[in-house]
Amino acid sequence: MAHPFQLFNTLTRKVENVEPLVPGQLTFYSCGPTVYSFAHIGNFRSFLTADLLVRTATALGYDVRYATNITDVGHLTEDDVTDATGEDRMARALRSREGQQFANVWDLARYYADELISDWKHLNLREPSVRPRATEHMREQILAVQELLDRGHAYETKQGVYFSVASFPGYGSLSGNLDATTLEQSVRDVVSDPEKKDARDFALWKKDDAHLMQWYSPWGWGFPGWHIECSVMAMQYLGDEIDIHAGGEDLIFPHHECERAQSEALSGKPFARYWVHTRFLQVEGKKMSKRSGNFHTVRDLLASLEKGGRGVDPLALRMTLLAGHYRKPYNFTFDTIRAHTRHRERLTEALRAVNMDPMDAAQGAGTSDPASMGSFEPLYDRALAAMSDDLNTPEALAVLFEGVKRILSASPGLSRDEQNQAAAWLHGMNRLLGVVYPEHEGAQEPSATQQDDTHIDELIEERQKARAEKDFARADAIRGELTALNIEVMDSPDGVRWKRKTTF
RNA sequence: GGUGACGUGGCCGAGUGGCUAGGCAAGGGUCUGCAAAACCCUGUACGGCGGUUCGAAUCCGCCCGUCACCUCCA
Numbered sequence: 001m002a003h004p005f006q007l008f009n010t011l012t013r014k015v016e017n018v019e020p021l022v023p024g025q026l027t028f029y030s031c032g033p034t035v036y037s038f039a040h041i042g043n044f045r046s047f048l049t050a051d052l053l054v055r056t057a058t059a060l061g062y063d064v065r066y067a068t069n070i071t072d073v074g075h076l077t078e079d080d081v082t083d084a085t086g087e088d089r090m091a092r093a094l095r096s097r098e099g100q101q102f103a104n105v106w107d108l109a110r111y112y113a114d115e116l117i118s119d120w121k122h123l124n125l126r127e128p129s130v131r132p133r134a135t136e137h138m139r140e141q142i143l144a145v146q147e148l149l150d151r152g153h154a155y156e157t158k159q160g161v162y163f164s165v166a167s168f169p170g171y172g173s174l175s176g177n178l179d180a181t182t183l184e185q186s187v188r189d190v191v192s193d194p195e196k197k198d199a200r201d202f203a204l205w206k207k208d209d210a211h212l213m214q215w216y217s218p219w220g221w222g223f224p225g226w227h228i229e230c231s232v233m234a235m236q237y238l239g240d241e242i243d244i245h246a247g248g249e250d251l252i253f254p255h256h257e258c259e260r261a262q263s264e265a266l267s268g269k270p271f272a273r274y275w276v277h278t279r280f281l282q283v284e285g286k287k288m289s290k291r292s293g294n295f296h297t298v299r300d301l302l303a304s305l306e307k308g309g310r311g312v313d314p315l316a317l318r319m320t321l322l323a324g325h326y327r328k329p330y331n332f333t334f335d336t337i338r339a340h341t342r343h344r345e346r347l348t349e350a351l352r353a354v355n356m357d358p359m360d361a362a363q364g365a366g367t368s369d370p371a372s373m374g375s376f377e378p379l380y381d382r383a384l385a386a387m388s389d390d391l392n393t394p395e396a397l398a399v400l401f402e403g404v405k406r407i408l409s410a411s412p413g414l415s416r417d418e419q420n421q422a423a424a425w426l427h428g429m430n431r432l433l434g435v436v437y438p439e440h441e442g443a444q445e446p447s448a449t450q451q452d453d454t455h456i457d458e459l460i461e462e463r464q465k466a467r468a469e470k471d472f473a474r475a476d477a478i479r480g481e482l483t484a485l486n487i488e489v490m491d492s493p494d495g496v497r498w499k500r501k502t503t504f
Numbered sequence: 505g506g507u508g509a510c511g512u513g514g515c516c517g518a519g520u521g522g523c524u525a526g527g528c529a530a531g532g533g534u535c536u537g538c539a540a541a542a543c544c545c546u547g548u549a550c551g552g553c554g555g556u557u558c559g560a561a562u563c564c565g566c567c568c569g570u571c572a573c574c575u576c577c578a
Contacts, residue, residue, distance in 0.1 A: 089576075243557080278578065279571090282571075333516085335515065340528090368562070475538080
């Protein structure tokens with residue numbers, strides 16, 4: 001391997017060389033969202049970290065097996081609370097105005113899961129090797145809970161089944177929440193099961209025959225605890241010991257701490273070797289929340305202006321999200337989106353300069369073997385080195401811009417050979433970063449509609465005619481009309497091009 | 505209260521002991537019927553105060569500020 005793959009491991013609080021269990025292979029589990037609403041940019045910052053991890057590992061030559069789940073069970077908003085205030089997130093979503101279109105929670109979950117995958121593709125995220133869903137692994141979860149009971153790591157009360165934290169000495173080492181008293185105090189003011197033996201114990205199964213999603217178990221009707229699904233699915237698809245486990249920083253505690261305890265109690269082996277956590281982003285300098293008015297879903301940003309969206313180019317959004325290092329606080333702003341929309345335009349210019357049609361660059365995906373990049377190979381190497389170094393995306397982007405500048409300064413005038421080398425480099429950079437051109441069929445420009453385009457093309461046509469007749473007054477008038485439609489026209493030696501102007 | 509992270513030019517962001525990324529925005533120029541794109545040029549920053557050192561944005565200490573987790577959240 002050209003570069004050692006290094007990642008910050010939450011467990012050891014150090015940047016470490018990634019040494020997989022089986023050399024050359026990498027098993028990776030990334031925690032997905034609960035699908036009770038549209039995914040927001042914060043969700044995707046974390047999914048993007050997973051995506052970049054997979055791309056980098058693949059580029060380094062690892063054979064990656066990548067699982068990411070969909071949580072389609074509505075867990076309680078407070079894990080321990082058994083009274084009426086501990087409401088299920090999905091049940092709440094169903095009652096909301098938007099949720100009333102769904103017949104039941106199952107429909108709601110299915111709808112948002114589909115939307116998640118649609119956003120996923122727009123943002124050029126790689127498809128996982130497997131995308132398991134919690135509801136489709138109920139039997140395995142019940143068996144796991146039973147196994148924990150049999151092994152003496154869990155106990156049953158009138159209200160549920162709990163994992164006994166005292167039975168697992170390593171509890172707390174991932175999050176640093178080692179102090180039992182602190183934990184006890186923090187859960188003191190919520191209503192909890194009086195039969196729980198230890199305040200830290202968490203639910204494996206909740207008995208509840210009134211819950212909107214319920215299954216039959218050895219303990220009667222109810223539903224599984226939040227953490228058990230990931231243990232079960234990770235172990236089923238990747239094995240008892242996995243190499244890397246990732247998620248948002250909020251998952252360090254309690255989710256990953258609990259997941260780890262359960263899994264290791266089940267298998268008797270270390271669960272994940274490296275834990276990778278993505279920091280929350282801020283939006284316009286503040287924590288993203290609906291109340292602050294800075295809450296953005298991916299679909300709102302990508303949707304066209306006509307449809308009430310912001311008309312952001314999907315890959316510009318992707319680039320904006322990866323412009324900050326995943327472990328550092330990152331302030332997401334519209335200024336930054338604007339800057340990256342510009343970068344996308346330059347990238348498109350570069351694709352043109354090397355004779356790649358930006359719209360179907362994916363089809364023409366020629367070779368991107370570093371050897372065929374010629375003098376661009378060092379630039380690829382630097383980007384790969386940056387990504388290998390704990391996913392240093394800002395550095396990798398800087399390398400990308402350097403290469404783009406190099407291509408544009410030399411063009412026109414690039415030889416056929418140079419064009420091919422530059423094209424191979426751009427393909428390689430796209431495989432690594434996914435910001436050069438879309439990789440999924442139909443993932444580009446969800447904002448554009450056929451109708452708009454026809455009208456615009458007519459105006460352009462008319463203007464061209466006027467220009468040919470040297471009727472520049474008429475040509476400029478049409479330009480004005482187009483400008484009013486937020487269309488910018490660009491004349492060039494090889495024809496007219498136009499684009500929608502950024503309006504945010 | 506406990507634990508942790510971060511503070512770089514107008515803005516976004518690398519760098520982590522000497523060689524001082526990259527981009528956006530701005531100003532000037534080339535090109536163009538106009539405009540855009542593109543290209544060329546200009547711009548020397550590291551929260552504060554001490555300390556270590558021949559030399560610190562980079563190491564150490566203190567202070568100030570911002571954020572996060574400990575409680576549903578990616």
